[in-house]
Every structure is written in C-alpha cells, then in structure tokens.
Amino acid sequence: xxxxxxxxxxxxxxxxxxxKFLSLSGLSGIAVGIVAxxxxxxxxxxxxxxxxxxxxxxxxxxxxxxxxIAAIVTIVLAIILGIFFTNQKAKKNKEKLWxxxxxxxxxxxxxxxxxxxxxxxxxxxxxxxxxxAGITLVFYGMALINGSHYTYQDVYYLGICEVILGIIAxxxxxxxxxFWAIGFGVLHIVYGARMYVKYDK
Amino acid sequence: MSLEHFHKAFENKARLGIMSILMVRDNATFGxxxxxxxxxxxxxxxxxxxxxxxxxLSVNKEFVxxxxxxxxxxxxxxxxxxxxxxKALEELIKxxx
Numbered sequence: 001x002x003x004x005x006x007x008x009x010x011x012x013x014x015x016x017x018x019x020k021f022l023s024l025s026g027l028s029g030i031a032v033g034i035v036a037x038x039x040x041x042x043x044x045x046x047x048x049x050x051x052x053x054x055x056x057x058x059x060x061x062x063x064x065x066x067x068x069i070a071a072i073v074t075i076v077l078a079i080i081l082g083i084f085f086t087n088q089k090a091k092k093n094k095e096k097l098w099x100x101x102x103x104x105x106x107x108x109x110x111x112x113x114x115x116x117x118x119x120x121x122x123x124x125x126x127x128x129x130x131x132x133a134g135i136t137l138v139f140y141g142m143a144l145i146n147g148s149h150y151t152y153q154d155v156y157y158l159g160i161c162e163v164i165l166g167i168i169a170x171x172x173x174x175x176x177x178x179f180w181a182i183g184f185g186v187l188h189i190v191y192g193a194r195m196y197v198k199y200d201k
Numbered sequence: 202m203s204l205e206h207f208h209k210a211f212e213n214k215a216r217l218g219i220m221s222i223l224m225v226r227d228n229a230t231f232g233x234x235x236x237x238x239x240x241x242x243x244x245x246x247x248x249x250x251x252x253x254x255x256x257x258l259s260v261n262k263e264f265v266x267x268x269x270x271x272x273x274x275x276x277x278x279x280x281x282x283x284x285x286x287x288k289a290l291e292e293l294i295k296x297x298x
Contacts, residue, residue: 004290007214011221011287018237019225100233 021101021151023090026200029192031081036184039074043067044177059129067124067132089200101150109147112139133176137166137183152199158191210255211286215240215248220283223258223275230272249273257282 016022046066083097090097116139120132144159162183169179211217218238222229229237235245252258257279261272275283 004294007217008287008290008294010214011217014218014221014237015225018222018229018233 019101019150021099021105022199023086023093023095023097023102024105024151024155024195025085025089026192026194026196026198027085027089028082029188029195031085031192032078033185033188033190033192035074035077035081036188037181037186039070040177040181040185043070047177059127063129064124064127067129105147105150108150109143112143112146115139116143130173130176131170133180134166134168134170134173137162137169137180139166140184141166152195154191154195154198158187161187208282208286210252210257211283213248215244216252219245219248219252219273220257220275220279223273224280224283228261228272228274230270234273252279 050063087097096102116135119139120135123129123132123135141159141162141164144155144162146159148156148159165179165183165187169176169183172179211220215238219234222234222237231245231249234240234249235242238245240248249258249260253260257276258273259276261274263270263272
C-alpha cells in the first residue's frame, strides 16, 4: 500500500512540475510591494504639494505627464526586481527562467494587463483620473487570476483580493490611492512573505 | 478490488511518470521528458516505445530550427486508461485505510 501511495504522490508532483512555473519567488512579491508603497507615497506627496487638501484645480497636462512617468518608472522597477529574484530561484531550482511554462504565464498575465493599460491611457488622455487606481487593481487582479493556472494556486487568491480592493477603490474614490498602496504594496508584501516561507525556505 | 484497471502499460514508475506529464500538457518533447524524469536517452526511449505500442501516446516528428524534434502526446484511449488506473490506485488506498 505504501508503494501505491508513493506512486500517487509522485504522479501529483510530476503533474505540477510539468505544467506550472514554480520558480516564482516570494522575494519578488516583497520587492514589488516595497516599490509600490514608495511610488504611492511619492504620488501622494506631490498631490499634497500641488493641490493642498482642496482639489480645487483641474488636472493639467503636467499632472498627467507626472502620473504617466511615475507609472512607467514604477512598472519598470517592479518588473526588473520581480525578474531578478525569480531568476535567482530558477537558478536554484535548475529551471530555465524563460521556458515554455513561464512564457505561458507571461502571456496569460500579459493580455489582461495590456488591455487594462490601454484603458488607463485612454482615460488619462481624456482627463479622467479618478478611476485609474481602481482600474489598475482590477485588471492586475484579473491578470493574476488568469496566470494562476500556470503557477502556484496562491496567486489565484491574491488576484481575487486585488479585484475586490479595486472595486472598493472605484466607489470610494477619495481613498483610491490608499487602496492602491494596500493592493500593490501591502498585499504583495504579505503574499510574498507567505510564499517565501511556504515554498522558498 | 478492481485490479483489471491496473493496466500493464503503467506497471512501472517511468511509464507512470511519462503519462502523468502528458496528462497535464498538450505535448512534451523528448528533451523535456528526459529533464523532468531524470532518465537516460535509451531508458526513456524504451518506455516511450512500450506505451506507444499499446496506443496510449502519439508521436510527432518535426523540424525546429532545422533540427529534428520528437514530441509526444497522450491519446484519447491513453487518457481514459490512465484515469482508470488512477481511480483504481485511489480505490485501493482508500480500501486499505
């Protein structure tokens, strides 16, 4: 009986190892979370400086450029750090960083992300700023849910949390930057730490 | 006990391993199987042949970057047989607990 049980265990492991990208690092999550919090604080500081508490002035083009540049810097930093730690774990696992499975993962996450990105750019061009934090959270959550088929199951629940936070942010607009910081910052750090303890140690 | 579902094609670990991988993926190349299962070329080829013979996997040969590449996929009957085998395994374990 022991042998059959062992067989089943090995079958399960093989199925998972051959269909999921398991080198996603918890440290990546923590690093991305820290970048997000720094970015949110930075944007908040500028808002305080430029608008004060009043929000009496309309968004001008300088505000839009600032948001676009801040977003690009944040995304690039997050991607670089994310890849860096995942690459280290892949090396440890003797798995290639860019293999069939990570390609599938990137494609599954990329489609919702690019769609959401274009939506945000369109809104920004038309001067609609208020839903951006919520929309980025919702689309990122959808990307995680979609990508979770090709990596740890935990990513699925992280995705659900991000979507819920995003929807709340869309209604509770005054605090949307705070929700953004919680979603991209705190949740990433909490999940990253959890995954690090669970899989990487 | 339903031992009739213990198909001979899955009698050893290597064959079980090959089928488990092909169950969750559309296909896998010889190299990928080798890496995942940590087997030698000759050993893997022998087992693949054996499973192919009973019609549980299909072989596809093509050229990728001018190099020949062989990839394998589970057939419908292979999937059905593997599922029956898994079920029998689970049943066996459940009954013994």
